[in-house]
Amino acid sequence: MVLQGKDLWVFGYGSLLWDPGFEPVEIVQARLDGYHRSFCMWSIHHRGSETDPGLVLALDAQTGGSCEGVAFRVAEHERDAVLAYLRERELISAAYVEKIVPLALSDGREVDALAYVIDRDHRQYCGDLSLQRQAEVISTAIGGRGPNTEYLYNTVAHLDAMGIADADLHWLEAEVRRLAGQ
Numbered sequence: 460m461v462l463q464g465k466d467l468w469v470f471g472y473g474s475l476l477w478d479p480g481f482e483p484v485e486i487v488q489a490r491l492d493g494y495h496r497s498f499c500m501w502s503i504h505h506r507g508s509e510t511d512p513g514l515v516l517a518l519d520a521q522t523g524g525s526c527e528g529v530a531f532r533v534a535e536h537e538r539d540a541v542l543a544y545l546r547e548r549e550l551i552s553a554a555y556v557e558k559i560v561p562l563a564l565s566d567g568r569e570v571d572a573l574a575y576v577i578d579r580d581h582r583q584y585c586g587d588l589s590l591q592r593q594a595e596v597i598s599t600a601i602g603g604r605g606p607n608t609e610y611l612y613n614t615v616a617h618l619d620a621m622g623i624a625d626a627d628l629h630w631l632e633a634e635v636r637r638l639a640g641q
Contacts, residue, residue: 473516513600
């Protein structure tokens with residue numbers, strides 16, 4: 460699945476923005492067309508549990524959609540270790556599918572990158588939740604990597620720092636803070 464003989468790029472659009480878990484040799488803002496960033500995946504490990512699932516972001520296919528994020532270039536000598544790490548982290552329940560996707564980098568280059576895309580047929584897919592319901596879930600869920608609120612707040616803060624506007628995430632942050640009494 461992963462490109463052989465080429466640089467390995469990884470697309471970050473959610474927690475990878477603020478916690479990639481590896482040291483990239485290059486970081487460039489990037490756009491992926493045909494998908495959008497969405498809280499469309501039940502989190503039963505990292506930001507919730509089997510009995511009280513949280514929500515995490517996923518790339519969900521959308522005609523005419525696009526997602527702004529970051530492309531990380533991996534050092535050649537770290538390629539295998541980074542792939543193993545990402546697969547352990549992202550493929551924990553097989554709700555994500557590992558795909559090679561075309562990215563438009565902010566400096567004009569185009570690269571193929573590894574991205575984790577939601578499997579719409581997986582039981583953890585929940586792309587039909589309203590923003591209000593998403594806020595209700597995120598405001599209370601806690602998983603192995605901490606509160607679901609932290610995941611949302613960190614993602615919004617990092618997108619803001621990069622100048623990437625996401626109106627849905629801003630609405631969610633405000634509503635989650637209201638629900639959490641913050």
